[in-house]
Amino acid sequence: MTGHLSVALPPATAFRLFTARGEQDWVPGWEPRFAGDVDDDTAPGVVWETGHGDEHTIWLVVDSDPGHRVSYARVTPGSRAGTVTVVVTETPGGSDVEVTYAMTPLTERAGRELEAFAAGYAEFLGTWESAIATLLTSR
Numbered sequence: 001m002t003g004h005l006s007v008a009l010p011p012a013t014a015f016r017l018f019t020a021r022g023e024q025d026w027v028p029g030w031e032p033r034f035a036g037d038v039d040d041d042t043a044p045g046v047v048w049e050t051g052h053g054d055e056h057t058i059w060l061v062v063d064s065d066p067g068h069r070v071s072y073a074r075v076t077p078g079s080r081a082g083t084v085t086v087v088v089t090e091t092p093g094g095s096d097v098e099v100t101y102a103m104t105p106l107t108e109r110a111g112r113e114l115e116a117f118a119a120g121y122a123e124f125l126g127t128w129e130s131a132i133a134t135l136l137t138s139r
Helices: 011-016 108-119 121-138
Strands: 002-007 047-052 055-065 069-076 080-091 094-105
Touching: 002 121, 011 080, 011 094, 080 108, 094 108, 094 121, 108 121
Parallel strands: none
Antiparallel strands: 002 094, 047 055, 055 069, 069 080, 080 094
16 A cells, blocks of 8 residues: 655655654654664664564665665564555655555454555554644644
């Protein structure tokens, strides 16, 4: 599934908001834990983990063109696996951010959860856009 959101920042600045460290600025409870010292959290091969409730997710940077595009592999053991790709493009008012989730369920329950996620994907990205806009107006 692919969707878009607008960010009132130039691409190089907006891009950071979609990195492991950058999401800490606007996602409540987002706490990436890196496997060692990491200077560039967008470098291919960088790994980190996140956890929410009972879920534990492992992330891996697969490919990156800093300031423009990054692709992550993500695995939530016993639930789902796939990729998340973010592409940031300049617009007259800032940036268009295209976010693509390509996920495979590992269980029937995860399949139902992913169907619900897909059905609400536009609203999901709308919450991202709102959270980022709130961050920018509070600066």
